[in-house]
Amino acid sequence: MTQAIRISEFGNPSVLQMVEIDLPDPGPGEIRVRHAAIGVNFIDTYHRSGLYPLPLPAGIGLEAAGVVDAVGSDVTHLKPGDRIAYGGGPIGAYSQAANLPANRVALIPDGVTDEQAATLMLKGMTVRFLFKDCFAVKPGDTILFHAAAGGVGQIACQWAKDMGVTLIGTAGSDEKCRIAKEMGAAHVVNYRRENIAESVRSLTEGKGVPVVYDGVGADTFEASLDCLQPRGLMVSFGNASGPVTGVNLGLLAAKGSLYVTRPTLMHYIAKDEDLAANTADVFDAVKRGAVTSSIGQRYALADARQAHEDLEARKTIGASILLP
Template identity: 65%
Template sequence: MSQAIRIHQTGGPSVMQLDSVRPEEPGAGQVRIRHEAIGVNYIDTYHRSGLYPVPLPSGIGLEAAGHVDAIGDGVTQFAIGDRVAYGNGPIGAYAEFNTVAAGRLARIPDAVSLEQAAAIMLKGMTARYLLKETYPVKAGDTVLYHAAAGGVGLLMCQWARDLGVTLIGTASTSEKCALALSMGAAHMINSSQENIAMRVREITDGQGVPVVYDGVGRDTFEISLDCLQPRGLLASFGNASGAVTGVDLGILTQKGSVYVTRPSLAHYVASDRALAANTADVFDAVARGAVSIQINQRYALKDAVQAHIDLEGRKTTGASILAP
């Protein structure tokens, strides 16, 4: 038997419990991984709360790294003991073991540690699709990113700098602003003290930005629209403050015929080929030093409840990981 965090009902962090489970045997085309490090991501709180429904009872977590423990029929690309990671499910990463389709795994390069891989897979793939696919940035662009001191945010700061892009970030404290600046943000706006849209206009000489990357959701939706250039794009990719609802499409005309998209990583890595291209780019960025993952919180698997309390309480910066 092994241990896994499971939810039998949706709700606050306390609905997560540590259960004893039997590790699943891999079927054809599958690999079982013994986890060494597990990533904690905001989407996990959506599954736990019921915002993103999952069949109950359920495991939780989409991202982990470890060693290949068992191999199903037909798997030839991995061997027992290989270092591998995944960042797009299957759900159930908060556990000592998980069984994953071989095509959804990435081999971890020697230059990347297991902890780094567990902390960067989902966040790194998210940063990559936002910067290179949702709105493909080019050198000289100026962009806005909300919550720049978070796990994805610190990667965006670094990767934008590597691509020659000026990133304006927001954060709720002066300490978080300083952290994001140290990681590559060109400008930071303290959202608890400054008018975000006004500061963006000042920084861009009144022009606004061509794209806003917004993982906050309800609290920043209209602010983000106010920061855009005419025909700019709002990429609303998360709901940290709650879901955006009840939108009158006429507001998009009023704000300058702007666009809004609600992207999801799953649609950008739906095929094994797309996933492999994304993860290869992420690991390349880490290996050549263009980005580094800041693991600022570590918890034991049994302390997953506290990890979620801290994450939702905005007490974390960078990445958080669980150790099984």
């Protein structure tokens, strides 16, 4: 038997329940992984709340690292004892062990710990697709990235600096602003006492930025539009403050013929070759030292409720992990 977190209804963190499950042997093309560390991400709260509904009852969690325990038939590129990580599901990472498609995991390179890998997969792959696929930033660009001291934001700050990109970050406290600067942000705006759009316009000599990466959602949507250059792109990739609703498309015309996209990582790594290219870039950045993982919080698997409460209350800094 294996312990796992399951939900039988949508709601607040109290719906997260630890249960015993019977994990079968891996089937053809599958592997069984004993988890060593599990990543906690905002998308997990969306699945739990029902914002992104799942068929119930359901597991939860998309990201983890661990050791291959068994392989199914037809699996030849992995063997028991291999260290692997994954960040695109399937759902159910909040568990001691899981069966996974062998073609949807990545070998963890030497020099990268299980805990680091468990926080670098989903967040690192997210930054990679945002910067290289969704809007291809290039050296010399100036961009805006909200929640720059969060788990995704810290990786974005580091990766942008490595690429020669000037990243303007936002954060909600002086401490978080300091962390974002240490991670590589060129400028940080404390949104609790500064006007985001006015600050960005001042920092860009009135021009604005060509792209805004916004994982906050409702609270920052209009401010993000006000930071863009004409024909700029607003990338709304998360809903930390709630989903964006009731958008008047006329705003996009009035503010400069703007573009808006609501992408998800899963659509950008749906093909095996796209997943492989993404994870290769992530681990290359890690091996070069361009990107490191900052783990701010560690919780026992049984304390998943507390992890979600802290994340949604914006009490966390950097990445959070569960330890089985």
